[in-house]
Amino acid sequence: MYGNCFAQSSYTSIFSKAKPETVAEINKHKICNFYRKGQMLFTEGAFPFGLYYIKTGKVKLSHLGQDGKEQIIRLINAGDVIGYRALISNDRYNGSAVTLEDANVCFIPKEVFLHVLQTDASVGFELMKLLSVELKTAEIRLTYLAQKPVRERLAETLLFIKQTYGCEQDAVTLDVRLSREEIANLVGTATESIIRLLSEFNKDGMIALDGKKIKIVNEEELIKIANLENV
Amino acid sequence: MYGNCFAQSSYTSIFSKAKPETVAEINKHKICNFYRKGQMLFTEGAFPFGLYYIKTGKVKLSHLGQDGKEQIIRLINAGDVIGYRALISNDRYNGSAVTLEDANVCFIPKEVFLHVLQTDASVGFELMKLLSVELKTAEIRLTYLAQKPVRERLAETLLFIKQTYGCEQDAVTLDVRLSREEIANLVGTATESIIRLLSEFNKDGMIALDGKKIKIVNEEELIKIANLENV
DNA sequence: CGCAAAACATGACAAATGTCATCTTTCCCG
DNA sequence: CGGGAAAGATGACATTTGTCATGTTTTGCG
Numbered sequence: 001m002y003g004n005c006f007a008q009s010s011y012t013s014i015f016s017k018a019k020p021e022t023v024a025e026i027n028k029h030k031i032c033n034f035y036r037k038g039q040m041l042f043t044e045g046a047f048p049f050g051l052y053y054i055k056t057g058k059v060k061l062s063h064l065g066q067d068g069k070e071q072i073i074r075l076i077n078a079g080d081v082i083g084y085r086a087l088i089s090n091d092r093y094n095g096s097a098v099t100l101e102d103a104n105v106c107f108i109p110k111e112v113f114l115h116v117l118q119t120d121a122s123v124g125f126e127l128m129k130l131l132s133v134e135l136k137t138a139e140i141r142l143t144y145l146a147q148k149p150v151r152e153r154l155a156e157t158l159l160f161i162k163q164t165y166g167c168e169q170d171a172v173t174l175d176v177r178l179s180r181e182e183i184a185n186l187v188g189t190a191t192e193s194i195i196r197l198l199s200e201f202n203k204d205g206m207i208a209l210d211g212k213k214i215k216i217v218n219e220e221e222l223i224k225i226a227n228l229e230n231v
Numbered sequence: 232m233y234g235n236c237f238a239q240s241s242y243t244s245i246f247s248k249a250k251p252e253t254v255a256e257i258n259k260h261k262i263c264n265f266y267r268k269g270q271m272l273f274t275e276g277a278f279p280f281g282l283y284y285i286k287t288g289k290v291k292l293s294h295l296g297q298d299g300k301e302q303i304i305r306l307i308n309a310g311d312v313i314g315y316r317a318l319i320s321n322d323r324y325n326g327s328a329v330t331l332e333d334a335n336v337c338f339i340p341k342e343v344f345l346h347v348l349q350t351d352a353s354v355g356f357e358l359m360k361l362l363s364v365e366l367k368t369a370e371i372r373l374t375y376l377a378q379k380p381v382r383e384r385l386a387e388t389l390l391f392i393k394q395t396y397g398c399e400q401d402a403v404t405l406d407v408r409l410s411r412e413e414i415a416n417l418v419g420t421a422t423e424s425i426i427r428l429l430s431e432f433n434k435d436g437m438i439a440l441d442g443k444k445i446k447i448v449n450e451e452e453l454i455k456i457a458n459l460e461n462v
Numbered sequence: 463c464g465c466a467a468a469a470c471a472t473g474a475c476a477a478a479t480g481t482c483a484t485c486t487t488t489c490c491c492g
Numbered sequence: 493c494g495g496g497a498a499a500g501a502t503g504a505c506a507t508t509t510g511t512c513a514t515g516t517t518t519t520g521c522g
Contacts, residue, residue, distance in 0.1 A: 063370060066379070069378055071374040095370070117356075128359050132320035135316055135365055142373060142376060181499080189480085192480075193480075195501060199501080211488075381509070412469080424508095426472085430472095442518075
């Protein structure tokens with residue numbers, strides 16, 4: 001657990017303290033679907049009709065900049081919910097959600113979720129906590145984008161990916177396939193810069209590259225380069 | 232109302248729909264204080280003991296980067312509350328709050344506020360909405376920091392300041408005194424860059440400078456330079 | 463009022479980063 | 493399995509932006 005700018009992760013679940021009736025109500029009304037890699041759960045600009053719960057799989061949430069460039073806002077893992085921000089503030093989606101691999105996703109209709117919010121205070125409070133954690137994450141990340149050079153941001157992003165998605169059996173290969181472009185859109189820089197820096201990290205023995213697979217070989221050194229925030 | 236990255240503003244109040252008893256309870260327990268310009272309401276890293284309501288005056292919320300450089304996270308105006316994020320997630324403050332001018336501030340003790348949250352669902356729901364709006368703001372701002380050049384960011388920031396704090400009687404002079412360094416820490420760049428760009432904007436007739444006073448002379452042009460997000 | 467400190471301003475320069483062009487490799491789909 | 497498209501890689505270069513040095517102006521306070 002690095003005290004880095006992506007520190008949110010490890011949030012349990014907004015339903016962790018829900019009443020049995022709440023869980024039953026949601027189970028009754030949820031609609032589960034299978035999505036292939038690269039499919040879109042929802043689109044930036046659309047109005048939300050419900051909440052998405054990621055049962056299995058990985059998802060990216062990305063926002064389009066003025067010139068159409070993608071900025072990846074959050075990485076979402078199995079067990080997380082998405083789409084709540086727009087739902088709560090009765091607003092359009094601020095980003096599109098696209099699966100990074102095949103995924104099983106449950107949809108909880110808006111009315112059901114809003115009803116749950118009214119009948120089970122614990123869900124509301126947990127949701128408030130989740131929003132708070134994400135707000136903190138976003139605000140720390142603001143600082144990091146404004147103040148850190150690309151090299152440090154990449155190191156930190158690699159650590160963050162490990163923290164979010166973990167590793168394969170070998171305990172070093174990041175358990176997600178992201179293109180260089182996607183990494184660039186997460187770090188907030190040009191794809192070429194990422195390609196150059198990754199091969200530099202590779203040459204310097206911090207990571208090992210094998211196609212889209214990235215192994216974290218020397219984590220201590222990466223942490224040093226990342227120049228992380230407190231803790 | 233620009234659809235810009237600082238679009239939050241115009242949020243009314245988390246107590247707008249509160250019950251009379253709620254208001255009474257808060258009024259009974261609140262502690263009001265006067266703060267001189269430059270005084271600190273709370274410090275990054277400390278644990279929160281309550282919520283701050285800004286009755287009059289202006290406040291900046293800033294986070295320290297790794298090398299000790301200030302990043303201004305939010306600008307707060309009279310009528311806003313601050314300190315709720317840390318309170319909700321039972322976390323340390325992620326930023327320090329400092330007055331930008333003399334201010335009257337009410338303090339609502341933690342227990343009182345948490346009790347209100349339990350007894351008046353409207354406050355919780357409004358707080359959730361506020362958090363949602365701020366999260367959106369922060370995530371749009373992430374994109375803007377990652378993708379826009381300093382010139383565009385400065386133009387947008389000037390418009391944002393106008394939107395947040397408004398103007399003096401003349402309807403063009405921004406109603407707040409910020410140092411060049413503070414503007415730089417809001418935009419996320421070096422002070423010298425801001426000084427150069429401001430005098431460039433001045434020369435080109437978009438703004439007029441008079442010490443710390445900044446007049447928005449040609450707003451249309453500024454909007455054009457800012458290259459704003461949708462709407 | 464006058465002085466010291468802070469803020470503002472400006473130039474010169476270096477470093478970081480983005481862009482463009484081109485080539486190679488990998489991946490996907492029929 | 494093969495061919496085309498996408499992704500990855502690399503070099504040359506321009507641009508943006510930050511840094512440092514230095515001078516000027518403003519501000520606050522005894």
